[in-house]
Every structure is written in C-alpha cells, then in structure tokens.
Amino acid sequence: MNLRKTGAAAALVAVLALTASACGDDDGDSGSSGSGDGGKKITVGIKYDQPGIGLKEPDGSFSGMDVEVAKYVAKELGYDEKNIEFKETKSADRETALQNGDVDFIVASYSINDERKQKVDFAGPYFLAHQDLLIRADDNIAAGEDLNGKKLCSVTGSTSAQNVKTKIAPEAQLVERGGYSECISALQSKVVDALTTDNSILAGYAAQDQYKGKFKLAGLSLSNENYGIGTKKGSELTAKINTALEKMVDDGTWQKVMDETFGPANYQFEPAPAIGQLK
Template sequence: MPSLPRLSWRLVGAAVLAVALPFTATGCGGGGSGDKLVIGTKFDQPGLGLKNPDGTMSGFDVDVAKYVAKELGYPEDKIEWKESPSGQRENLIQNGQVKYIVATYSITDSRKQKVDFAGPYLVTGQSLLVRADNTDITGAESLQNNKKLCSVSGSTPAQRIKDKYPGVQLQQYDTYSACVEALKNGAIDAVTTDEVILAGYAAQSPGAFKIVGQPFSEERYGIGLKKDDKELCTKITDAVKKMEADGSWKAAFDKNLGPAGITAPAPPALDGC
C-alpha cells in the first residue's frame, strides 16, 4: 500500500480528532480527566432548578441530576449545566447539546416521538398561583371569566389550558419567573404550571402569593435523553431506583420542597426503558 504524504497523514489525524472531540463533552463511561457531562435543567425555578447568584445550582431536579451523574461516574465538578427552557428541550437533546435533561419535564406521547424518557422520578399536578389578596380565583373553572393567565411557551400546562379552557386569556412567556413577575406587578391574574413549581415561587416570596384550588392534571416528570439510547436510559433508571431506595430521593425532596409546605410523597414506580 503506497504511503501517504506527511501532510495527508496530518489531515487524517486532524479529522479523527475533530470527530472524537464532541464525545468528550457528553460521554458516559466515567469522568476522565477533562471530560464533562452536559446536563440540562431549569435555571429559574426555585426548589427545583435554580442558578444561584454565586453560580452554583440548587433544587430537587438538580439533586436528581447530580445523583444520576455520580452513578454514571461523573462527580459534581465534572458536570456542565445547560439552561433548558421548556420550548427548547427536545432540540437540545436531538442536537446533542446535552446528554440528558432533568427539568420538570412531563412525559407525554407527543414528546416520546422525539426523545426518550427515564422515569417518572416525580408525579405532581397542574395548579394555580395567585396574589395573596385574590378572592375571585378559586380553581381552573373560575378562570373562564376573562381572567389573564400566564404559562410558558411549549409547556404541557399551556397546551392543557388551550385545549380545555378556551375562554381563558392565556399569556405565554419564555419562563415561569417572567410569569411570576407579571403576577406580582398585576399584569396578569394567575400563573399556571405544576404545583411543585408554584410552591417554590410561593416559598421564595413569603406572603405574596398563594396556591388555590385542587390540581387538575397528573404530570409525570421524566429524565429526557436521545431517542433509542437504551443503554443510557437503563443506567439512568437504575440510578433513580437506587436514589429512591437509599433514602436520597426523600432527603432531596424534603430539603428543596419541604420549606414550601409540601410533604414528600412516596417515590413513583419507574417505567422500563
């Protein structure tokens, strides 16, 4: 076989290196020196996924994500966090920008056409947040009287309002924190999303808000990952099962959501991959 010129070998070597490099960012074989595991979560949901002023991450979703990472061989200092707004989650997974997402990510049939889920690791329900002095919003039905309701673009709660409560004036923002700010200044009448998310915001501003009515859905949070990656899905599922069994799941719930007045439920049974 004739030998390639030295320059050609250099080009071949560069091409091999270019192909290999993306995998070091999101590999799952264990955290080697320099390797990072890129995980998606929310940055603006207190009690679940929050980027603190000092740059650290906190919340129940963050603790679940870190436990899974540890079981995959990645200590906390090998994690790179990627903000994952509701409307961008499928794209972030499909484009390989994250290895998995733990971000109040409800498992739905339409999403399962695009990504896979390990879980559910938490079950909650859609509810309503209003200002503490509000007396005329008592549940979902009372929104039909031309109330202005805020939720997030691309979210399951927003779609449910469109489908089931067409008489509501639905405002869709990019983040729930923007919705809460609009509620605070009177631009909208209520915010809707899952109860655990609303509880986090209520706890962050004591006395300013209250949750009203009963939850009117069942949301099953899953860990989103690339479709048909059965090996990773199985590893994540095994990690969450271990977290539930050794008490770490309840400890994380109590630490992050207990201050909002929510009692930890029994951990949900996980579906197979």
C-alpha cells in the same frame, strides 16, 4: 533500501498515532469529552429560574431538586460532580437540545407525554407533580372553570396553559412569557390573574422571601405531571439512568433530597413513583 524502509516505518507510526488520536476523541453514546484533568465531562440540561427545582444562584452555583437528581445520576454514570456542565434548557428548547446533542440528558421539570415521546426518550418518572395555579394572596379561584374570562400566564413551550384552554376553561385568555419570573412579575403587577404550572414549581416561588405573603397556591389538581429525564431518541443512557433512579430511591437519597428541598415550602409531595409507571 534501508532508508526507504526507515521512512516507510516512520510514516506508518504517524498514521497509527493519528488514528489512535481520532478514536480517542469518540466517547460513544454519552456525548461526553475528555477534560484536562483526565475526567470525563457530561452536559446536563436544567432550568435556571425555578426555585426548589432548578435555580442558578447569584454566586453561580445551582440548587433544587432537579439539580440534586442530576448530580446523583451523573455520579452513577461515572462522572464526578466537578465534571458536570449544567446548561440552561428552557421549556421550548428541550427537544431541540436533545436532538442536536447540545446536552446529554435533561432534568428540568420535564413532564412525560405522548407528543414528546415521539421526539425524545424518557427515563423515569422520578417525581409526580400536579398542575395548579398561583394567584395573588387576596384573590380567590376555587375551581379551574373560574379562569374563564381571566388572563392566565404560562411559559412558552409548557403544556399547562393549553391543558386549561382545551379541557377546563376555554374562555381563559392565555398570556405566554419566556420564563416563570416574567409570569410572576405580570401576576404581581396585575397584568394577569394567575400563573399556571406544576404545584412543585409554584410552591418554590411562593416560599421565596420576596414573595412571602404576596401569592398563594389555589390548591387545585388540574392534571398529573410525571417528571422524567429526557434523553436523545434511542440513547443507551435511558436504561442506565433508570437503574440510577431506582438506586436513588432504594438507598434513601431520593427521600432525603425531597425533604430538604420542599420542607421549607411546606409542600406535601407524592411518594416516589415506580419507574415506567405513569399516573
């Protein structure tokens, strides 16, 4: 009888250990997992090819406004910088990445609009940009209507080109590329006449050493682009990220990040927008 009781007790301990282990693997809404050093991990979607916004440097590090915003938010959520995993999230893949749980949140020049809000949630906005054109330095496009009959490059999944086509220059010829670097190459080789996206992104490219003097911004404000942080639909992270963004503005970090990011490009950015208010 004692042997039976001892065996039963051992089996119970084993079951409880397995149950505790299974529960310990579930980190809840954040989608993070434990790391070998005891720290929590979080995966953040960013762009890899946008100077000044989100750029993967040759040494493997990351730079840009969105990177710094992501680091600040992650810290406020309780994650050390060393436990942030940055994952490239191209424009066309952002909603899918959130819906599939591939990333916990996305900071990737992600403009808030009604169509996207049907698929994902947004914290913010944390930045206000305006759609503009990048053109060759010896060209001149004085108004959006001047794009009629011209070839206009944009990145697949971006709303910028469609905005031009439907609202501004219906006879513009749209050319889509997988990334902004490809559009820049097409512009430089005169395959296209202009690249359209947010002025914050275009300013970063124009300021790069290899492009100085070759391109310029047309100086048009074709739309308002309210950058938000994308989260999975219904995620509890959204409210927490909003709190972090408000703190970032209040403690002066937001202004410092923007000055350091855009100062070299002489880009005059808008003041920090109020959370939940779109322009």
